[in-house]
Amino acid sequence: MGRVVVEVMPKPEILDPQGKAVVGALPRLGFTQFTGVRQGKRFELEVDGEVTPEILEQARKAAEQVLSNPVIEDVVAVVDASEGVAAAAPQHAGPA
Amino acid sequence: MGRVVVEVMPKPEILDPQGKAVVGALPRLGFTQFTGVRQGKRFELEVDGEVTPEILEQARKAAEQVLSNPVIEDVVAVVDASEGVAAAAPQHAGPA
Numbered sequence: 001m002g003r004v005v006v007e008v009m010p011k012p013e014i015l016d017p018q019g020k021a022v023v024g025a026l027p028r029l030g031f032t033q034f035t036g037v038r039q040g041k042r043f044e045l046e047v048d049g050e051v052t053p054e055i056l057e058q059a060r061k062a063a064e065q066v067l068s069n070p071v072i073e074d075v076v077a078v079v080d081a082s083e084g085v086a087a088a089a090p091q092h093a094g095p096a
Numbered sequence: 097m098g099r100v101v102v103e104v105m106p107k108p109e110i111l112d113p114q115g116k117a118v119v120g121a122l123p124r125l126g127f128t129q130f131t132g133v134r135q136g137k138r139f140e141l142e143v144d145g146e147v148t149p150e151i152l153e154q155a156r157k158a159a160e161q162v163l164s165n166p167v168i169e170d171v172v173a174v175v176d177a178s179e180g181v182a183a184a185a186p187q188h189a190g191p192a
Contacts, residue, residue, distance in 0.1 A: 007138050022139070022163065031158045033151055036142035042103050043118070046132035055129055062127045067118065 002051035004059040007077040008068040009040035043067050044081070051080040098147035100155040103173040104164040105136035139163055140177070147176040 010016045016038050023037040045062070047055055056078065063075040106112045112134050119133040141158070143151055152174065159171040 009138065009140065019139075025162060026158060029158075029162055031154055031162070033143050033154055034141045034158070035144055036140075038140045040138045040140070042105065042136045042138040043115075044105065044132075044134045044136070045130045047129050048131055058127055058129055062122060062125075062130070066121060066125055066127070 002047045002049060002055070002080070002082040004045040004047065004051055004056065005077065005079045005081040006043040006045065006059060006063045006067050006075065007040065007079075008043070008063070008073050009038060009076050011072055011074055014072045040073070040076070041067070051082050056080060098143040098145060098151070098176070098178040100141040100143065100147055100152065101173065101175045101177040102139040102141065102155060102159045102163050102171065103136065103175075104139070104159070104169050105172050106134060107168055107170055110168045136169070136172070137163070147178050152176060 010019075018039040019037040022039065023034065026032075026034050026037070043063075045059055060075075060078045063078050064070065068075050106115075114135040115133040118135060119130065122128075122130050122133070139159075141155055156171075156174045159174050160166065164171050
């Protein structure tokens, strides 16, 4: 069984209230090293069988059209994350 | 400036209504290859300077204590994602 991981982050110019809340909470809990936090989404898409280049292309389209809101979010990665392909370098899609 | 990426997913035995909604929507929009979807979270933690092993350890603790709810979520990755370290293999933390 194959798996594609899609990662979506708020665009840099977009305010990220969840990230702001986390970066405010961390120092109160003893984590003082972190100067900024942004929170995004991570999707795992399962497929029967192997992740072919066609499936990856479909996942890329689904990432742009369904899994992200292109007005406020960037798709930062669409990667084959099937068992045994764990070391694959992320394929960055669209502007980072 | 360094960056640590933390990835959190719902535990496999936990119902994931967001993922269920996505997997229901995809075929209606023409994406018929995907048999399952799970939705989790991706955090980018910024640090001044380099990501040292100590910072990575702190990020791991923050991931377990602040960024995830250990009752229903697993921390699936805590990775140095600073510029130029992009090809680093994910360091999986805790049970997958």
